[in-house]
Amino acid sequence: MRRHAGAIAALLAAGLALLLLRALGLAPSRALVLLARGAFGDAAAWVTTLRIAAPLALCALGVLIAFRCGLWNIGAEGQLLVGALAAVAAASATASCTAALLAGALAGFLWALVPALLAVARGVPEVLTTLMLNGVALELLRWLVTGPMQEPTRQFPQTAPIPVEAHLPRLELGRTGGIDLGLAIALLLPIVVALTLSRTTLGLRLRAGAQSPRLVAATGWPLARARALAFGIGGALAGLAGAVEVAGVTDAVDRSLSQGLGYAAVAAALLAGLKPMAVVPAALFFAALATGTSSLQWEANVPGIDRFGLVVEGLAILAIVAALALRERREGNAA
């Protein structure tokens, strides 16, 4: 019984989710079929799912790096938003997608550096500062898209679309909208991060930030430097996700840009067990949930069901937490 705590917790979360579906008047078996079809049913569904999964994986990777170094980054949402805004500005100025991606990453890096430096230099809890900066980023976006960065006709609360030359290279697939370079970036960077963490001195320093802070000092680096760098890299990845979203999918920034991707990233990073390679399937899972539920909304006529993904994100985190806690307790008892 106790050995299967993790599986039991996961089943419990799934059971609760299905109960909720039933309460909404949807037979669980039918719901599952419709969910799967909505997320992976045809090429267009795949493309939509992958387009959500790519920025989500990047954000989750960013959250994960900070976690692995012993800091809590709840600020991927804000870092993504400023990354997207910077990418629009850079793309409009240079008409180059490389500039857009670099600007996005740089903006995310700088935005994350504020809570990182406050945390390492002054001991300010980064959970609070990143949360607050999410609020600031959202207000900044709302102001910019109705003020200095608003589209020229000044009718809609959004920026002007970026020049076509700044779009990410895209592989056209029939009438599906196609797959852009963002997906390749989202598949490549987890490998880079995994290798960096496991094979390099930098990775050792970053990992030691959480596991054995004294070891960082032994490698000749102050702990503060390792943690600030990890946090900054995390912010850069979330900012890059914002740039990928703009240059690959939306072409412009409006108020509905992120829809909580940066928060979902926390769930994805935890579901991935803080392992870089595992963020890809974890992000795919949550992205599939998002596209699946939003198609369920129309297919089965269940208004609001697209919010179901958030509930499952929460339940999944609770299930993982319960499984980890029970395992720890069991190991504690065994010792």
Next chain:
Amino acid sequence: MTDLLEQIARLALPLVLATLAEVVAELGGVVNLSLEGMMLAGALTAWLVAAGGGGAALAPALLASLAVGAALGALLALFVVGLRANAIVVGTALHFICLGATGLFYERLKGSSSATTFAEIGGAASAVPYVGTLVLVAAIVLLLTRTRFGLHLRAAGDDPAALRAAGGSPARTRVIGLLIAGAIAGLAGATLTTVLTGTFVEGMTGGRGFLALGLVLFARWNPIGALLAGLFLGSLFALELRLSTRSSQGAAPGALTFVLRALPYLLTITALALAGPRKSSAPGALGRP
């Protein structure tokens, strides 16, 4: 002038209660990151109970939101105290669940009848939420300073080992603290539907719960401080509301609205930066098992 004061009081109400909820939770040593979600759940519950029922349905509506908030507090306690899980992770998860579930129900129920607000009943009833909040603040002050439980709660947040040595139970104390905190958070949400608007809108808390996490610092983990901090931010909201009404007529620049809206967040960050780590008034064992 009375108009402005009334507006400030109305906008401050949910902030005062939310901050009070967080003060109680953090005094016991647990950060409640799902405050925003608990408020949403309280707001939806109050609306569901009160909608179409007139003034008579308001009391049951508030009681229901207290109960839902307490239930969510119990869930938080189950994981954080019972399983010794990280409060940040559990709070984030609970927030997702509340945000998703309230959005889901909102989509299915929107367009239903609205609830009667306290102000619509008029007369003495319109003062009930404000007087009630003052009484609640006073009650929490008494609870914390004059009762054994209050002493235990502060010990559980400051120095659990000492509490254990004195024969108390940090775990049980924290669970009760989170039940109270959750109930007050639910009530804070209920004021959005029964005092401010009369209806529920998805995400209507608009970050108030997150802001309250910062207001706790300004309140210095003190119920009276929660009252003052809430009133301060309420004034800022009232100011911003008046300016944005004028700016839609082309008088005030959008940049000013942005500054006023971002100000609460920026002030919190500044206060945190100036205070540095774990200032004297913060519970000593905040965030530690």
